[in-house]
């Protein structure tokens with residue numbers, strides 16, 4: 001477009017708007033690159049073999065690692081998945097297959113509410129529900145908090161993916177005299193499985209880094225623990241504790257832990273993206 | 286064992302709109318019966334009532350009396366699932382299961398109904414694919430290729446083989462060739478011709494030549510009502526009803 | 539229509555028997571016809587699914603009831619004055635939540651003020667300006683920004699942002715904008731300002747992804763109409779897209795507000811955690827989420843614990859209302875065909 005033709009002011013405004021949008025993009029990239037750059041720089045310098053194999057050393061002693069926190073996180077996330085995946089997939093199937101009425105809308109709405117609950121509030125609710133009753137912090141309480149947080153994401157993904165499965169496939173199966181439950185599991189769910197797994201991984205990546213819900217549930221632990229009824233260390237909790245401590249040695253550990261956590265989450269997000277770009281329905285190309 | 290179908294005063298609704306206004310009709314066993322009529326006249330709805338597929342659509346319901354052989358399929362004791370095993374269906378658009386191989390597609394009906402019989406399954410798959418005139422084209426790729434990788438015409442024959450595998454007594458086909466090219470269409474028509482020796486076939490078509498070629502009897506539907514049913518030859522040469530005549534001579538529709 | 543004149547074809551049983559005799563399938567699996575109808579399994583299946591759907595409702599009901607039960611003590615003790623009191627003195631048993639409400643609102647609003655132009659700008663950039671090959675890369679990067687855990691933002695904030703604030707940004711602001719009264723006092727580096735900046739970075743992805751979605755939902759005839767009038771690209775965007783999308787963009791902003799209000803770890807690590815209401819953004823503050831995070835495990839007194847839970851209950855109610863409002867706004871534009879982000 002030519003300046004003299006459309007008027008100098010409009011021309012300038014157009015270019016100013018374009019420039020501003022580029023500026024916004026650049027301003028968002030700066031912290032992203034700064035965070036990743038610094039994370040890699042500090043994290044790599046502090047990672048060593050002991051980090052993955054040893055538990056934290058007391059203040060003043062150098063060495064030690066976060067092995068118990070890594071394993072603890074895996075343990076808590078396993079508990080969370082055992083709770084969140086069946087509930088999320090189950091309610092997602094319900095919404096897709098039977099959720100046309102009022103009750104379906106109520107469930108969708110409630111899932112949205114659940115999705116918006118601040119994670120710290122989830123933490124105190126589970127504290128009141130489980131920890132007070134059991135009289136101590138536990139891996140189970142932490143897993144329950146994270147598991148509940150996974151439910152809305154998984155339910156939504158499952159519902160959305162199932163609705164994308166062509167009705168014709170269900171009809172083909174029903175027409176063969178295959179019962180509805182079997183049709184749903186073996187045809188609809190199977191066709192949508194890639195998309196549903198994608199949703200589960202997203203939910204997983206989202207809760208893997210959650211700290212606030214674990215503060216008063218899993219609580220943290222300086223030692224190994226694999227008992228679901230006992231307080232358990234978790235990577236994000238440990239990063240938090242180390243980060244706000246005054247010890248340089250612990251700061252290094254916090255960065256190393258942060259790098260490990262971020263690598264795991266980025267790997268999950270990236271693989272989700274790759275799967276999604278290939279199409280989320282099986283056999284539809 | 287081909288059985289007849291007796292339909293009495295069949296009505297069907299989608300929500301509040303009525304699509305079938307009391308159809309009464311007898312379908313002869315071991316013959317091919319064509320349903321013709323302008324689009325939207327209720328042909329699909331009618332055949333989907335014959336295997337209780339109609340009720341799988343939300344808010345849809347049907348009322349009336351339909352007997353497959355001696356079984357009243359809307360009777361209190363009968364279950365939709367059992368009806369559908371006896372009454373196979375082939376849809377307008379080929380719909381093979383995309384996640385399954387050719388073999389698994391044919392075997393799906395048996396397996397998912399909990400009837401998997403190991404070695405015997407191989408024989409069933411071969412027999413059904415042969416009956417569907419597809420065996421020679423796919424026998425080398427049975428467990429290698431997905432059902433969705435076949436051509437449209439092959440997919441439709443695969444769907445026919447899949448329907449045959451559960452050994453139905455009646456085969457419903459809703460415009461099975463309308464999404465296919467002429468060569469595939471003629472293959473499907475040949476297939477229908479051979480199938481009707483063993484099955485009662487009900488085929489919906491909006492192609493009158495097709496009805497004339499494959500069907501022994503033809504029923505003409507208009508706006509949710511059965512206008513006329515007779516031997517195909519009679520319908521296309523000397524129909525009794527003026528509306529039928531108008532339709533087959535192309536004066537409307 | 540009158541009942542049609544029917545000529546039923548007649549067929550004899552002998553024909554039928556012949557057909558049966560020529561059957562090519564000699565064996566029929568008896569089990570096929572007699573095996574269970576699947577009806578009871580269908581009921582069971584549906585029941586199990588219903589159970590998980592009901593459990594979603596039950597969970598929310600349980601959460602709300604637990605929050606209420608645990609905060610009853612404080613609710614009865616202080617009533618509405620709980621939200622007006624400025625004093626937070628656990629030792630004296632005096633609890634007023636105003637400083638936390640203030641801190642939550644100020645940090646969230648300031649974060650929005652920074653994040654909205656960025657988020658909307660990025661959305662426009664990605665949908666309209668970005669060279670196509672870069673678009674995927676860029677949206678991936680923004681997605682990563684959304685995936686970084688809060689605690690890592692906090693870590694980075696403590697060791698990178700806070701020193702930057704203390705040495706460069708705060709002195710600069712004090713020098714040039716000190717007269718506003720917003721940028722005065724000691725420059726600790728931590729405080730309301732860095733907490734808000736971190737919050738802003740964290741919510742930009744929300745705003746931009748909803749804005750993109752809403753912009754894409756605007757029908758393209760609207761764009762074409764604008765272009766046909768001889769609009770420049772920006773005018774086309776402003777008239778044809780943004781004007782139609784603004785309600786939905788508001789929705790994205792409100793949704794981001796909901797996130798900001800409840801955000802805990804990064805804010806707790808940066809805001810300074812002092813229950814004061816200060817005008818200067820350099821001063822430390824406290825938010826509803828961070829007071830819970832910090833003091834919950836030390837609260838041994840029943841009333842203290844109860845007061846903290848009441849803050850949680852209030853936070854819950856506010857975020858729920860904000861989220862519902864946001865969903866409504868977004869829905870009014872996309873009519874539900876949204877690939878809901880995050």
Ligand SMILES: Nc1ncnc2c1ncn2[C@@H]1O[C@H](COP(=O)(O)OP(=O)(O)O)[C@@H](O)[C@H]1O
Nearest residue numbers: 299304322323324325326327328329330331342
């Ligand atoms: N899923 C549906 N929901 C509502 N109405 C429908 C649906 N399917 C068909 N109908 C209506 O029922 C009538 C009969 O349709 P159909 O049996 O599909 O006709 P045909 O197969 O003869 O073209 C039509 O008026 C159509 O609009």
Ligand SMILES: [Mg+2]
Nearest residue numbers: 328329330459
């Ligand atoms: Mg039709």
